[in-house]
């Protein structure tokens with residue numbers, strides 16, 4: 296079923312498209328440490344792809360390879376069918392890939408609205424001269440992009456804190472604002488590094504709902520790292536399992552759940 | 568009582584991103600501008616212009632420039648004096664090479680040249696941050712002063728090694744030299760200050776301002792949203808140096824008239840402007856004005872109160888000034904990094920809710 300080149304249909308009737316991102320034989324070393332060992336997997340258009348694994352398995356490193364922070368020593372990244380040359384993170388962002396961080400990386404000195412507006416920067420091209428005039432081009436661009444940002448703010452239900460400096464927000468809301476900033480870019484691929492870490496049950500439910508809605512309403516492809524197995528099983532279409540830098544499983548949640556290697560390495564540990 | 572948000576509804580995003588969204592603020596702004604343009608020029612004399620208005624207007628431009636770099640983009644600089652010197656010497660060379668060109672053009676070109684030099688010295692910021700960058704800009708400060716002292720071409724081989732502003736005009740009105748009118752120099756500088764403030768405000772409220780602030784707050788996250796750190800930092804250095812260069816050009820040509828580079832644009836100047844933005848408020852255009860006003864007025868006020876009224880010896884008053892500035896810097900750095908501007912904002916928030924704070 297997964298081999299079909301142009302995609303498949305999920306049990307709940309969502310259409311999953313062809314492969315947009317493919318990681319081929321990626322190996323990443325930090326000095327002597329091999330954080331990622333010869334891993335290959337792909338991400339299909341419109342799907343929610345989870346990456347799971349115990350602490351230190353190399354999940355964040357994999358996301359960092361995708362978003363251009365690390366250049367793998369071996370292997371090749373394919374994006375939209377093309378081999379991708381080594382790129383800086385800001386170039387990756389301009390290709391329509393947005394992300395959030397495991398440890399929140401917001402701009403603490405700015406308001407929520409300004410943080411979300413920074414997500415629009417890849418869509419704002421007015422030159423310095425016109426910006427210094429403001430009236431005209433710059434103002435029009437600002438207004439047009441503000442409308443998109445406000446839509447995202449409404450969508451994530453953070454209207455009330457729009458003008459609040461981010462530094463004053465509690466942890467759970469910061470996570471949501473960071474998601475808003477990533478969404479404001481209207482990415483075609485969204486990478487989420489533990490979007491629910493440190494949240495209480497209610498906040499986790501909200502976040503799960505948002506992730507599903509984003510995927511559903513905007514058709515955004517999502518790759519996410521998550522520790523909460525319940526959440527992963529509920530959300531994701533396919534799961535990659537990593538352990539000590541190696542890929543030990545790849546498939547639907549059910550396939551992965553019944554994979555003996557995975558049970559030994561991960562679920563087993565988790566149920567101890 | 569007057570200060571109310573209630574009853575003011577902003578129905579478009581355009582209205583919401585105005586500089587002064589509250590009507591009362593807007594009126595106050597127009598009022599200040601009206602007094603500055605239509606009242607002060609008819610009242611000033613040489614004493615007021617030279618001891619208060621010119622230094623205030625010129626330092627405000629420098630403070631705006633430095634604030635863009637330090638307050639908005641988070642790149643520390645101790646090279647302000649050196650960049651002001653670049654503006655001054657560029658202006659001097661232009662004034663002597665093209666005597667018939669308007670002073671407006673000279674000052675703007677001096678800013679453009681300083682922007683280029685600033686970008687050059689901003690290159691290290693791509694590799695180093697914080698303390699190390701501060702040291703690199705300090706090196707730029709000393710190098711530039713040394714350069715203008717040592718290369719006679721810059722001071723047209725004059726015997727004294729100083730530069731002197733020749734008489735130049737704009738639209739037939741004398742702006743530089745010994746025979747200027749107080750109102751003319753005042754208006755000339757006022758135009759530059761007001762336009763600089765408007766440009767700075769426009770840049771900082773839009774997309775390039777957000778790029779700078781993103782770099783300031785967290786450079787890794789800035790990259791992930793598509794900000795190229797190279798262009799963001801260099802544009803901050805360029806714009807900042809543009810304003811600092813203009814202020815240096817005015818400082819030399821309109822205010823002092825004659826300059827010895829080490830004295831006028833030494834490391835003290837770098838610190839003075841840095842203190843202005845720390846006391847006034849990092850990351851605030853209004854704060855740049857507040858800081859410049861404070862540090863220009865403080866010595867004048869101390870002299871009037873201490874020496875003229877109380878009859879204290881001059882050196883005691885001078886020391887008192889150092890103590891006050893030093894203490895304020897420490898207080899602001901620890902208690903209120905956003906300076907007078909933040910105190911002002913907090914007061915306004917309170918006023919907005921007064922008399923029902925809940």
Ligand SMILES: Nc1ncnc2c1ncn2[C@@H]1O[C@H](COP(=O)(O)OP(=O)(O)OP(=O)(O)O)[C@@H](O)[C@H]1O
Pocket residue numbers: 325328329330348349350351352353354355356357397
């Ligand atoms: N910049 C780095 N320099 C050196 N080693 C690193 C670096 N980044 C990650 N590593 C190492 O690579 C391995 C994988 O780390 P990574 O952060 O990818 O794990 P993870 O699966 O995200 O773990 P967690 O669940 O704790 O977030 C770890 O052993 C880590 O110490």
Ligand SMILES: [Mg+2]
Pocket residue numbers: 354355356397
């Ligand atoms: Mg991780």
